[in-house]
Amino acid sequence: MPRSTEILEEQVSAFPPRLSQNDALELYRSSEYNDLLYVANERRRKLLPGNTVTYLVDRNINYTNVCTINCHFCSFYRPPGHSETYTQSFIQISDRISELEEIGGTRILMQGGVNPDLGLDWYVELLSNLRERHPSIALDCFSPIEIEGIARVAGISTMDVLSKLADAGLHGLPGGGAEMLVDDVRKGVSPLKGSSENWIQVMREAQxxxxxxxxxxxxxxxxxxxxxxxxxxxxxxxxxxxxQSGNRGFTSFISWPVMLENNSLGRGNRGSNQFTLGANAIEYLRHVAISRLYLDNILHIQASWPTMGMDVAQMALFAGADDAGSTMMEENVVSASGTSKTEASIDELRTMITTAGFVPVQRDSEYNMISQIATPSNQ
Ligand code: SF4
Known part of the structure; x- marks a missing residue:
């Protein structure tokens, strides 16, 4: 029997052993596609019994496109001094949140570039302002590289920055900027971005x-x-x-293939990397399935409709994913590199879930269920 088949049989046993890195490699190399997805789906059903798939009503806000990091896969940023730079005002950001509140949204995911002109005070004031105006909206903001940038400008540690932002109303730190936590890959596609250990350290501090x-x-x-x-x-x-420290870990994991339009990576700037760029739907679905099995300590796996489309996202719900992601309402960073959709209505997400045979349930950003009852449409 092929080793990959043995591994999958172990994974559907009552007490599946933790996958080693070699096991995961074997699954990548030689597992049968249908068998792999079946086992990942069984794991998801065991961890999260029932027939529900969750979704979040939120809004992405990309508050500034000024950035000094120059990732080769990024079509969103503009360097300081460029004629197309912008930074949204507090009022503009607040108005966007008001529109989210009108459709029953519960959180914003606010991320931008590493803008050296914005000091810690600007961020503290922004969060305090939003906290006061929108007390029921969870403020999940900034990626680790932004936190590093704020710390550099302020001349204090990332832990101190996070602490001050948390005091001002920061609810969560989304996982943006992880990309590939392997320094050789990072150096090839984002030479100015922090090391993988930096990303891990800022997340550790946030937790x-x-x-x-x-x-x-x-x-x-x-x-x-x-x-x-x-x-x-x-x-x-x-x-x-x-x-083990008794802290709250990652709520979820989400992966997607890099988009290659309008950026220097897509135009051939591959740094020192040797592997084929991008990933097709089958490769993505295999990655979702292996993630479900490998990440045995993370409960929720998200499907990615913005990069893969609704059809493939539906298939991901049978590859170990239990969450359909969020409405997003205006994503600008990944979409600048070629996604076809930048937002989904509540009805679209619910339809995607129901036509795949599941029951849609609205959740908040901590994965608490909010309602199974139909919510107002934003269409
Ligand atoms: S991905 Fe983020 S850090 Fe990299 S260039 Fe774009 S905005 Fe800057």
Whole structure:
């Protein structure tokens, strides 16, 4: 019997052993597609019994496109001084949140570039302002690289920055900027971005402070499958450490393939990487399934409709994913590199879930169920 078949049989046993990196590599290399997805789906059903799939009503806000990091896969940012730079005012951001409140939304995901002109005071004032105006909206904001940028400008530690932002109203730190937590890959596609250890350290600090965090992963950056497994392993190790410390770990994991339009990576700037860029639907679904099995300490796996489309996202619900993501309402960063959809209405998400045979349930950003009853449409 092929080793990959043995591994999958162990994974559907009553007490499945934890996958080693070699096991995961074997699944990548030689597992049968249908068998892999079946086992991942069984794991999801065992961990989350029932027939529900969750979704979040939220809004993405990309408050500034000024950035000094120059990631090769990014079509969103503009360097300081460029004629197309913008930074939204507090009122503009607040108005966007008011529109989210009108459709029953519960959180914003606010991320932007690493803007050296914005000091810590600007961020503290922004969060305090939003907290006061929108007390029922969870403020999940900034990626670790933004926190590093704020710390650099302020001349204090990232832990001190996070602490001040949490005091001002920060609810969570989304997992943006993880991409591939392998330094060789990062150096090839984002030479100015912090090391993988920096991302891990800022997330560790956020978890110590009790902020809500999630983990992400971009595939198709020129990495090998061994490097994909290394990424999963970094996430799993931090989750182990956080759980052992009694802190709240990552709520969820979401992966998607890199988009290659309008950026220098797509135009051939591959740095030192050797692997094929991008990932097709089958490769993505296999990655979702292996993530479900490998990340045995993260409960929720999200499907990615913005990059893969609704049809493939539906298939991900049979590959181990239990969550359909969120409405987003105006995503600008990933979409600048070629996604076809930048937002989904509540009805679209619910239809995607029901036509796949599941019951849609609205959740908040901490994965607490809000309602199974039909919510107002934003169409
Ligand atoms: S991905 Fe983020 S950090 Fe990288 S260039 Fe774009 S905005 Fe800057």
């Amino acid at each position: 110590i402070l009790g902020l809500v965090t999630s983990a992400t992963n971009v595939i198709g950056l020129g990495e090998t499958i061994a490097q994909r497994v290394q990424h999963l392993d970094r996430i799993r190790m931090l989750q182990d450490e956080t759980m």
